[in-house]
Amino acid sequence: MMAKAKRKTLPKDFEDQLAAGDLEALKRVFDLCELDARGGVFKQTALAYSACPDALARWLVEQGADLAAPDSRGDTPLHSRSGDWRGGVELLIELGADVNHDAGGRGTPLHRAAAAGHVGTVQILLAHAADPDAVDRSGKTPLLVALQxxxxxxxERVAAIAELLLGATAGRAEKPRPFLGRLLGKGGKQISAVTPEMQAxxxxxxxxxxxxxxxFDPDSxxxxxxxxxxLYALFDVAPVARRTMHDGRxxxxAGAAGWQAQHQELWKLLVPSSGAAATVQGEVIRISGRISDELERNGGVNWDADYKKMADAFLGHVGPAQALPANELAKxxxxVAELKARRGNAAELCKLAVAWVVLNPHPIPSPAPDYRR
Structure with missing residues (x-):
């Protein structure tokens, strides 16, 4: 009588069993399951779980488990652990995992760690000969994906990773170049790893x-x-000027030329990074920008009752004080009626907002809104 074939999938409670940490019970799972049985959202093997105990990982490899077994995305266990905040990459490397496996063009484990901002994992991978200049199928290096x-x-984490990756790249050059807070090549020029795209x-x-x-969080x-x-120093980028908000008095x-540039200028001056503006002028600019962005860039996917309330509030704001000319107010x-039905030229609302602010330069305190966007 033929032996019953083992399961290709891990038990649904496998993660709970990993958390329990009973090594013998975990080994018994593989009496019924293949060594490379899959589980989780991405159908990964037991070795890919960062919570997999070291003793179990060693035992699985000794039994013949595949260190390069891909999940449904094509990632190896080392890729999965490199992108997980819990890490656990050192043991897989010790057991023979390929630190430069490219996952079919998706990128190396170093790409995963850099993208996720895991400084410690980046350090470990580099220490085990991970290639800092490896590119994925799109031509992106780990440094580029970290910045993206x-x-x-x-x-803070990306700055540390950038320093590590640029330092590793410099160390691979035929003639190592100095690293003194900024990486420079011969004649004071940046090393080739820094590109205009990265600077942007x-x-x-x-x-x-x-x-x-x-x-921002005042503690950090x-x-x-x-x-x-x-980062500015590493990539030889001129620091962005600190934002100066309007004082409310x-x-x-708006000194820029053209209403589009004036709208951007007023946005930077009046619109907070979250929530409603402190002045009616700022709220008029904010509402017009939010509605325009939602309808023109996002296709109205998130359009809801709050956006309609914002449109009504805009109309209420531009009527009092120095109102727009009668023909502009009618327009x-x-x-607003068209936009509430997700029709019309949303950019025109931004133009009208600028026109109203120009007519009303003296700050008007903004009332508490009845919308949450």
Whole structure:
């Protein structure tokens, strides 16, 4: 009688069993399951779980488990652990996992660790000969994906990763170049690992941080700011100027040429990084920008009752004080009605907002809104 074939899938409660940590019970799972049985959202093997005990991982490899078994995305266990905050990559490397496996073009484990902002894992992978210059099928290096995935909350980690990756790249050159807070090549020029695309990303990171600086966590803003300065130095990027918000008292003036540039200028001056503006002028600019962005860029996917309330509030704001000329006000009423039905030219609302602010330079305190966006 033929032996019953083993299961290709792990038990549904496998993660609970890993958490329990009973090694013998975990080994018994594989009396019924193949060594490379899959589980979880991405159909990964037991070796891919960061919670997999070292003793179980060693035992599985000794029994013949595949260290390069891909999950449904093509990632190996080392890729999965590199992208997990819990890490656990050292043992897999010790057992023979390929640190430069490219997952069919999706990138190496170093790409995963860099994208996720895991500084310690990046250090470990580099220490075990991970290639800092490896590219995925899109031609992206680990450094590029780290910068692309950087948010305000991860600036400190990305700055540390950038320093590690640039240092590793410099160390691979035929003639090692000095690393003194900034990497320079012969004649004081940056090493080739730094590209204009990376410099643009650093500038974007700085712009986003400065926009949100005023509302940033006060306990970590200085550390993030210091790390951002480090990124500027590493990539030879001029620091983004700190954002200066309107003081709520002085006349509001837009000096840029053209209403589009004036709208951007007024946005930076009056619109907070979250929540409603303190002045009616700022709220008029904010509402027009939010509605335009939702309808023109996002296709109205998130359009709801709050957006309609914002459109009504806009109409209410531009009527009092120095109202728009009668023909412009009539145009605004018709436009708001169209936009509420997700029709019409949303950019025109931004143009009308600028026109109203120009007519009303003296700050008007904004009432509490009845919408949450």
């Amino acid at each position: 995935n950087c948010s305000n909350a991860t600036i 990303l650093v500038q974007r990171i700085g712009t986003n941080f400065e926009f949100h600086r005023a509302n 803003v200085e550390a993030a700011s210091h790390a951002l300065d480090g 002085a006349p509001i003036v 605004t009423r018709a436009l």
